[in-house]
Amino acid sequence: xxxxxxxxxxxxxxxxxxxxxxxxxxxxxxxxxxxxxxxxxxxxxxxxxxxxxxxxxxxxxxxxxxxxxxxxxxxxxxxxxxxxxxxxxxxxxxxxxxxxxxxxxxxxxxxxxxxxxxxxxxxxxxxxxxxxxxxxxxxxxxxxxxxxxxxxxxxxxxxxxxxxxxxxxxxxxxxxxxxxxxxxxxxxxxxxxxxxxxxxxxxxxxxxxxxxxxxxxxxxxxxxxxxxxxxxxxxxxxxxxxxxxxxxxxxxxxxxxxxxxxxxxxxxxxxxxxxxxxxxxxxxxxxxxxxxxxxxxxxxxxxxxxxxxxxxxxxxxx
Amino acid sequence: xxxxxxxxxxxxxxxxxxxxxxxxxxxxxxxxxxxxxxxxxxxxxxxxxxxxxxxxxxxxxxxxxxxxxxxxxxxxxxxxxxxxxxxxxxxxxxxxxxxxxxxxxxxxxxxxxxxxxxxxxxxxxxxxxxxxxxxxxxxxxxxxxxxxxxxxxxxxxxxxxxxxxxxxxxxxxxxxxxxxxxxxxxxxxxxxxxxxxxxxxxxxxxxxxxxxxxxxxxxxxxxxxxxxxxxxxxxxxxxxxxxxxxxxxxxxxxxxxxxxxxxxxxxxxxxxxxxxxxxxxxxxxxxxxxxxxxx
Numbered sequence: 001x002x003x004x005x006x007x008x009x010x011x012x013x014x015x016x017x018x019x020x021x022x023x024x025x026x027x028x029x030x031x032x033x034x035x036x037x038x039x040x041x042x043x044x045x046x047x048x049x050x051x052x053x054x055x056x057x058x059x060x061x062x063x064x065x066x067x068x069x070x071x072x073x074x075x076x077x078x079x080x081x082x083x084x085x086x087x088x089x090x091x092x093x094x095x096x097x098x099x100x101x102x103x104x105x106x107x108x109x110x111x112x113x114x115x116x117x118x119x120x121x122x123x124x125x126x127x128x129x130x131x132x133x134x135x136x137x138x139x140x141x142x143x144x145x146x147x148x149x150x151x152x153x154x155x156x157x158x159x160x161x162x163x164x165x166x167x168x169x170x171x172x173x174x175x176x177x178x179x180x181x182x183x184x185x186x187x188x189x190x191x192x193x194x195x196x197x198x199x200x201x202x203x204x205x206x207x208x209x210x211x212x213x214x215x216x217x218x219x220x221x222x223x224x225x226x227x228x229x230x231x232x233x234x235x236x237x238x239x240x241x242x243x244x245x246x247x248x249x250x251x252x253x254x255x256x257x258x259x260x261x262x263x264x265x266x267x268x269x270x271x272x273x274x275x276x277x278x279x280x281x282x283x284x285x286x287x288x289x290x291x292x293x294x295x296x297x298x299x300x301x302x303x304x305x306x307x308x309x310x311x312x313x314x315x316x317x318x
Numbered sequence: 319x320x321x322x323x324x325x326x327x328x329x330x331x332x333x334x335x336x337x338x339x340x341x342x343x344x345x346x347x348x349x350x351x352x353x354x355x356x357x358x359x360x361x362x363x364x365x366x367x368x369x370x371x372x373x374x375x376x377x378x379x380x381x382x383x384x385x386x387x388x389x390x391x392x393x394x395x396x397x398x399x400x401x402x403x404x405x406x407x408x409x410x411x412x413x414x415x416x417x418x419x420x421x422x423x424x425x426x427x428x429x430x431x432x433x434x435x436x437x438x439x440x441x442x443x444x445x446x447x448x449x450x451x452x453x454x455x456x457x458x459x460x461x462x463x464x465x466x467x468x469x470x471x472x473x474x475x476x477x478x479x480x481x482x483x484x485x486x487x488x489x490x491x492x493x494x495x496x497x498x499x500x501x502x503x504x505x506x507x508x509x510x511x512x513x514x515x516x517x518x519x520x521x522x523x524x525x526x527x528x529x530x531x532x533x534x535x536x537x538x539x540x541x542x543x544x545x546x547x548x549x550x551x552x553x554x555x556x557x558x559x560x561x562x563x564x565x566x567x568x569x570x571x572x573x574x575x576x577x578x579x580x581x582x583x584x585x586x587x588x589x590x591x592x593x594x595x596x597x598x599x600x601x602x603x604x605x606x607x608x609x610x611x612x613x
Contacts, residue, residue: 034416034501038417049445050444052444126344127341127343134347140530140551141530144580156353163369188347253532288448292445
């Protein structure tokens, strides 16, 4: 096979000779060159850290590095699982994730269903534009807003409670209010954006299904139950699978920013603990072991949930 | 609204109820933003007279904004954030495009292996500590590159762009090849001009991420001069002493409630985002839905 002819040959033109592997590589050389920076990025900042997980099996020392630090087998994991903090951390993490699963997904779906009922286009558009705005604000900004409402002594809600004679609520440092505050701000920030995906699924429902249901005498609620909800079921299941995979994540960014010493008992999750011990106290091995634990559980959960979704007739993620 | 039914009285009540709930939700979204803006322009005299902040102040002042822009700390942080957002987004788009384009070619030998390797990173990661150690080992500590390079490609955005490229008609590219265009020329002259909507969408996604980025700042930077806006903002919100955080003498800020200065900084962080996103709305909805399509 001649190199010259291979270069001008088009893939779909049904060229008489099958080009050899080497010729193909040469023909697509620019496409491979394009990929170099991206592949390097994935190798260095995703795959090297995966092998960096060996730190969890070492008594890692920054001076000696991965190659020089002594191996300690499962000792770090033992230290984690036997630590008195661990059950509390797990409980906080899983509980918070379940809160977010329920109070994060249902409002999204509910908003989409309500918007779907609106016939007046400008109203629907206005509400949508307003409600997905906060998605683009950072958690720091949201915390700043919370501060303006709940700061001791000067917050809008705080002074209102004081003026009404209801006493101090101390919402930012109150263990009992910590989880509700996280859930509430999460609803404020992400509901509008979360509704987009359901609205798209709703728009894809064939109108004839509604006509057929109407002929069969289905009223509004029956149409909702038998046509609309089945139309969003697949999307809903898909999001549940993804969320289950992240059950040990519990929203690190938000929690870290809202967290303070006085709410550690309910607010300290695996990630904030890893961050404090690892990055702030520069003690890498035990937090890395928690990281391994998290990654493995997350991986198993996604695979498991996907399999389960398929068994129940859904399509799964892949 | 898709349903077909005769409107009975209960149905009408439901309709009204839905409109009321949606309106309340819309207002609840707006109100905190309005209140933050109000606090930022309320002078101390108002607070003292009323024993707190009012929803509609009788007088207002821009002094809080003057104070933060004269402080040196906030303008510096703003410069850092603007630099990181612009340079970071440009690099993000370039590297993502260069990777997504070949991956959209189903005939490319080795494409599936690369794609699987990339998707796997969505399911399994090394986690915080090994990533931190890698960034350290690659010499990025205490440079602004630490805020850009470790997040060079977002896998979600990459898959969105790949899906978009796959949706372009292959005939156009074939025609350009017949005309003697190389892959470089085809990408630059044919594909890119057709891809402006997706560039706008992903540019918004990447740009907002850079603007809002916080953890990179506290993990990888020690030098306070390099702190991005979000890090400065967080430090200001939790500090009882705003003047120390802004490194200006307390006497300069005595006419302002500390809350006003904090909220003025919050407003500075909000405004650029509010200003940009409504214009890109139609793009990012499309982008998000492309991402939802299975790759």
